[in-house]
Amino acid sequence: MAARTNWAGNVVYRASALARPSTVDELQQLVATTPRLTALGSRHSFSTIADTDADQVTLSDLPPLFEIDTDRRVVRVAAGSTHSQVAAGLEARGWALGNLASLPHISTAGAVATGTHGSGTRNPSLAQAVVGLDVVRADGSLARVDAATPDDALDVHRVALGALGVVTAVELAIEPTFHVATTVSLDLPWDAVLEHFDVVVADGYSVSLFTSFDDRGARQVWVKHRLGETAPTVDLVALGARPADGPVHPGENDPAGVTEQGGVPGPWSERLPHFRSSFTPSTGAEIQAEYLVPAGSAVAALQALRPLRSVFEPILIAAEVRTIAPDTAWLAPSSGRQSVGLHFTFRRDADAVAAAVERIEDVLAPFDPRPHWGKVAAMDPERLHAAYPRLSDFAAVARDLDPTGRFRNAYLARVLA
Numbered sequence: 001m002a003a004r005t006n007w008a009g010n011v012v013y014r015a016s017a018l019a020r021p022s023t024v025d026e027l028q029q030l031v032a033t034t035p036r037l038t039a040l041g042s043r044h045s046f047s048t049i050a051d052t053d054a055d056q057v058t059l060s061d062l063p064p065l066f067e068i069d070t071d072r073r074v075v076r077v078a079a080g081s082t083h084s085q086v087a088a089g090l091e092a093r094g095w096a097l098g099n100l101a102s103l104p105h106i107s108t109a110g111a112v113a114t115g116t117h118g119s120g121t122r123n124p125s126l127a128q129a130v131v132g133l134d135v136v137r138a139d140g141s142l143a144r145v146d147a148a149t150p151d152d153a154l155d156v157h158r159v160a161l162g163a164l165g166v167v168t169a170v171e172l173a174i175e176p177t178f179h180v181a182t183t184v185s186l187d188l189p190w191d192a193v194l195e196h197f198d199v200v201v202a203d204g205y206s207v208s209l210f211t212s213f214d215d216r217g218a219r220q221v222w223v224k225h226r227l228g229e230t231a232p233t234v235d236l237v238a239l240g241a242r243p244a245d246g247p248v249h250p251g252e253n254d255p256a257g258v259t260e261q262g263g264v265p266g267p268w269s270e271r272l273p274h275f276r277s278s279f280t281p282s283t284g285a286e287i288q289a290e291y292l293v294p295a296g297s298a299v300a301a302l303q304a305l306r307p308l309r310s311v312f313e314p315i316l317i318a319a320e321v322r323t324i325a326p327d328t329a330w331l332a333p334s335s336g337r338q339s340v341g342l343h344f345t346f347r348r349d350a351d352a353v354a355a356a357v358e359r360i361e362d363v364l365a366p367f368d369p370r371p372h373w374g375k376v377a378a379m380d381p382e383r384l385h386a387a388y389p390r391l392s393d394f395a396a397v398a399r400d401l402d403p404t405g406r407f408r409n410a411y412l413a414r415v416l417a
């Protein structure tokens with residue numbers, strides 16, 4: 001088998017086989033008869049979470065599934081469906097998800113498994129939208145988990161790192177479709193960012209600040225206004241920014257690949273992701289890291305990061321600051337707290353990124369940072385357990401449901417230790 005990698009190319013999968021069941025029955029047989037295997041989504045994680053030295057399984061050959069229950073306001077989708085597919089199907093029928101990640105090409109199950117989020121002070125992670133799921137357990141049985149399942153099961157499974165089974169179907173809460181208009185401002189000075197942070201990030205349905213930690217401050221502020229809600233009130237130009245005079249890319253790529261800006265209203269599915277589903281958003285030659293801190297610590301955390309500018313300068317493509325509402329999922333990085341995500345897109349220089357990540361973790365340590373499961377981090381298990389108070393409880397559930405470690409890979413063996 002030719003070497004296979006994640007999307008970014010920074011992880012070469014060591015798996016000896018990639019199984020492609022074409023029915024749920026076949027998947028159940030496979031799980032029951034394979035000593036160790038790891039579910040693979042759309043390969044967008046930068047950490048080794050989807051890697052294994054045993055077998056991998058992809059659900060890409062499973063039959064499509066897309067059913068809307070308008071009474072329950074729920075859509076039931078195949079776990080391997082991408083956000084683009086789900087969003088297009090919903091929008092065509094007049095429905096919407098509450099939020100999306102920056103990239104729509106990511107699989108639903110993979111995004112849910114890692115606590116993937118978009119932005120918005122009122123928007124929790126995508127996993128929080130999960131109201132039910134079907135999962136193939138270690139013994140090959142098919143279980144359904146929803147709010148009625150005892151022992152907080154839904155909150156345990158919403159962000160499960162692939163440790164509790166192979167998810168085959170996901171049910172997500174939906175709402176009537178809505179329109180969003182994205183307006184971008186440039187070069188909001190640091191003084192304004194730090195002094196007015198809370199109002200700036202709350203002045204839209206979804207707000208993102210991009211910075212290089214240099215003198216330009218927030219070199220881009222993306223405000224995604226949901227039509228029908230109060231229009232943004234913060235005058236960013238009065239605070240020292242200037243309006244963008246054309247589309248901008250948050251990194252170094254062609255702005256043709258970003259969703260429409262300039263305040264032009266459009267459907268949620270075409271505005272909430274930063275990148276268009278019809279474009280390959282980047283070469284993939286990047287490595288991402290992200291830490292979620294309590295919202296009240298965000299300004300202090302940003303100030304603490306600024307002196308790392310010289311560390312970032314050779315490798316940082318863009319840092320993005322987003323807000324995330326609290327989740328109930330045990331392992332969501334935003335679990336139980338209003339959060340701010342401090343995200344870094346670095347060039348694909350693994351050694352330099354590893355060194356930078358250690359510096360970031362040292363600087364952020366006083367602010368109780370939680371690393372994103374799908375991105376690179378350096379934290380040892382002891383610090384991870386301190387960051388994620390339910391991690392030991394989760395590990396106990398995983399041992400219970402998967403006593404022989406069928407879904408255990410090196411990543412899980414380390415973090416669930």
Ligand SMILES: Cc1cc2nc3c(=O)[nH]c(=O)nc-3n(C[C@H](O)[C@H](O)[C@H](O)COP(=O)(O)OP(=O)(O)OC[C@H]3O[C@@H](n4cnc5c(N)ncnc54)[C@H](O)[C@@H]3O)c2cc1C
Binds near residue numbers: 038107109113373
């Ligand atoms: C360009 C880019 C932009 C991104 N933007 C964002 C963003 O805006 N916000 C954010 O929070 N993150 C973002 N991410 C990170 C990304 O959302 C996560 O890494 C996510 O987990 C990737 O999903 P995937 O389908 O590729 O999963 P993979 O990387 O393939 O797998 C991730 C985990 O999901 C598990 N998994 C996958 N499928 C199943 C299944 N069927 N059953 C059980 N477990 C399963 C795997 O076992 C593994 O544990 C971005 C990543 C990239 C590359």
